[in-house]
Amino acid sequence: MNDSHISIEQQRYATLLSWGSRSGLALLIASFLAYVLGWMPAHVPLEQLPNLWNLPVGEYLEQTNTPTGWAWLTMTDRGDFASLVGIAWLSGCSLVCLLAVIPIYARRKDRIFVMLCMLALAVQLLAASGMLRTGGH
Amino acid sequence: MFGGAISAIRETGSLVRANSLLVLLAMTIFAGTAYAVEAAPATSAMPWWGWPLALFITCFFLGIVAVPSGVGGGVLFVPIVGGFFPFHLDFVRGAGLLVALASALAAGPSLLRVGLADLRLALPLALLASASSIAGAMIGLALPASLVQVALGITILGIVVLMATAKKSEFPDVAKPDKLSAALSMHGIFHDASQGKEISWRVHRTPLGLLLFVGIGFLAGLFGMGAGWANVPVLNLLMGAPLKVSAGTSSFILTLVDSSAAWIYLNKGAVLAMIAVPSVIGMMLGAFIGARLLHILRASVVRKLVISLLLFAGLRALLKGLGIWM
Numbered sequence: 162m163n164d165s166h167i168s169i170e171q172q173r174y175a176t177l178l179s180w181g182s183r184s185g186l187a188l189l190i191a192s193f194l195a196y197v198l199g200w201m202p203a204h205v206p207l208e209q210l211p212n213l214w215n216l217p218v219g220e221y222l223e224q225t226n227t228p229t230g231w232a233w234l235t236m237t238d239r240g241d242f243a244s245l246v247g248i249a250w251l252s253g254c255s256l257v258c259l260l261a262v263i264p265i266y267a268r269r270k271d272r273i274f275v276m277l278c279m280l281a282l283a284v285q286l287l288a289a290s291g292m293l294r295t296g297g298h
Numbered sequence: 299m300f301g302g303a304i305s306a307i308r309e310t311g312s313l314v315r316a317n318s319l320l321v322l323l324a325m326t327i328f329a330g331t332a333y334a335v336e337a338a339p340a341t342s343a344m345p346w347w348g349w350p351l352a353l354f355i356t357c358f359f360l361g362i363v364a365v366p367s368g369v370g371g372g373v374l375f376v377p378i379v380g381g382f383f384p385f386h387l388d389f390v391r392g393a394g395l396l397v398a399l400a401s402a403l404a405a406g407p408s409l410l411r412v413g414l415a416d417l418r419l420a421l422p423l424a425l426l427a428s429a430s431s432i433a434g435a436m437i438g439l440a441l442p443a444s445l446v447q448v449a450l451g452i453t454i455l456g457i458v459v460l461m462a463t464a465k466k467s468e469f470p471d472v473a474k475p476d477k478l479s480a481a482l483s484m485h486g487i488f489h490d491a492s493q494g495k496e497i498s499w500r501v502h503r504t505p506l507g508l509l510l511f512v513g514i515g516f517l518a519g520l521f522g523m524g525a526g527w528a529n530v531p532v533l534n535l536l537m538g539a540p541l542k543v544s545a546g547t548s549s550f551i552l553t554l555v556d557s558s559a560a561w562i563y564l565n566k567g568a569v570l571a572m573i574a575v576p577s578v579i580g581m582m583l584g585a586f587i588g589a590r591l592l593h594i595l596r597a598s599v600v601r602k603l604v605i606s607l608l609l610f611a612g613l614r615a616l617l618k619g620l621g622i623w624m
Contacts, residue, residue, distance in 0.1 A: 166413060166486070167411065167412075167413050168417065168418075170417060171410050171411075171413075171417045172410075174410060175407040175408075178403065178553065181403075182400075182403035182404060182406070182407070185403070186400065186404075186578075189578065193575040193579075197572075207346045207347075207572075208346050209346075211344065211346055211349065211384070214384065214385045214386065214572070214573065215385065215386050217388055217443060218386070218389065218439065218566060218567055218568045221386070221567070227567055228567075229565060230565050231565070240571075241572070244571030244575055245564065245569065247575075248569060248575075249564065251396070251399060251557075252557045253557070254403070255553055255554055255557055273482060274418070274421065274482075277421050277422060277425055281421065281424065281425045281554060284425065284428045284432070284558055285558055287432070288432050288558040288559070288561035289565075291565040293436060
């Protein structure tokens with residue numbers, strides 16, 4: 162396969178995305194196994210889940226005293242929150258890729274794509290920040 | 299001659315086995331979902347691990363059919379799991395986004411490396427779709443579940459019509475790129491292995507494409523589905539990108555769109571590991587098998603099976619949302 166027409170920034174993006182997604186999946190599987198096999202305590206006991214997962218998210222959070230936003234990070238010693246680390250990793254691995262291609266576009270004086278990458282980064286960071294609030298139902 | 303006859307018999311045998319597998323798969327999903335509906339009120343009778351295990355098995359089979367049918371797992375996941383499992387739609391949508399995200403992340407790097415996904419084509423579209431997916435996710439989490447179910451049912455039935463009727467163009471003719479795509483250098487070359495040659499491509503109607511991606515991102519966030527079913531027709535039929543580049547770039551775009559919507563669900567507490575993780579692993583294992591069965595499964599048979607499944611799931615979502623079939 163001749164990949165001479167694949168740009169350097171695209172190759173760099175692919176390499177970082179590959180590392181990010183593989184490590185994220187490994188983390189996800191490992192933490193989930195620790196959770197379901199009982200190696201880590203659970204915030205919500207596993208036996209209670211069938212009575213709770215049919216509730217709207219607002220009621221579920223209320224009944225289980227589960228925090229929103231990034232507060233779960235302080236509770237990663239519990240299996241159900243430890244599993245969220247892998248999920249957050251997978252959701253966030255594009256950030257590194259976007260950040261890594263900006264210098265390549267900047268060296269080439271491709272201002273439009275520097276701006277597009279920075280805007281894409283800003284959108285991802287805004288979504289991840291937890292600052293956007295929604296009304297519950 | 300004798301050898302040819304034997305290989306023909308072997309090939310027929312493989313086809314029969316593969317298509318029997320499909321029929322068995324369809325029966326399993328229908329029987330499983332029917333059982334799920336009947337069993338739903340008696341959730342306490344089943345051990346806690348029963349539903350996650352059923353979810354894993356269902357997602358494994360959905361993953362097998364998702365690859366040959368050319369649809370993302372997310373679009374199958376949300377209506378089927380939302381309609382027939384006891385989980386609330388909020389958690390199903392959160393898991394659906396992660397299923398679509400994980401599948402896109404698994405495919406993205408290799409698609410970028412071989413030029414079937416293009417960064418310059420994807421970034422402007424993904425930027426707008428990511429922003430609108432955040433709005434979709436926020437509105438979806440604020441609306442009553444029954445309203446989202448009805449909208450989901452209508453959307454899924456629309457997707458069925460789109461899948462059954464939409465045409466595809468392997469290499470659309472783009473006489474002249476528009477000013478915006480020229481300014482953004484949205485063009486490229488990819489190696490088409492089936493023809494053994496390099497094919498250069500460019501796009502047109504970029505402003506309309508960008509506008510449609512705003513709507514696509516919104517729907518992805520609202521329903522927690524991947525949006526390949528909409529990305530590919532817009533990239534291929536409207537903007538004129540070759541079919542393979544459209545499919546590859548669509549998958550890559552989902553890595554950005556679904557991740558921004560997933561953050562909203564995660565921050566709002568609508569991601570339950572017990573639902574999301576078995577779904578992601580089941581779907582990825584199924585897709586792995588599906589990719590290897592690609593050469594023996596009849597794509598047309600799989601596509602009809604998937605359209606039937608979506609029709610059933612879309613009707614179920616609509617009737618459940620309207621309170622007719624609870």
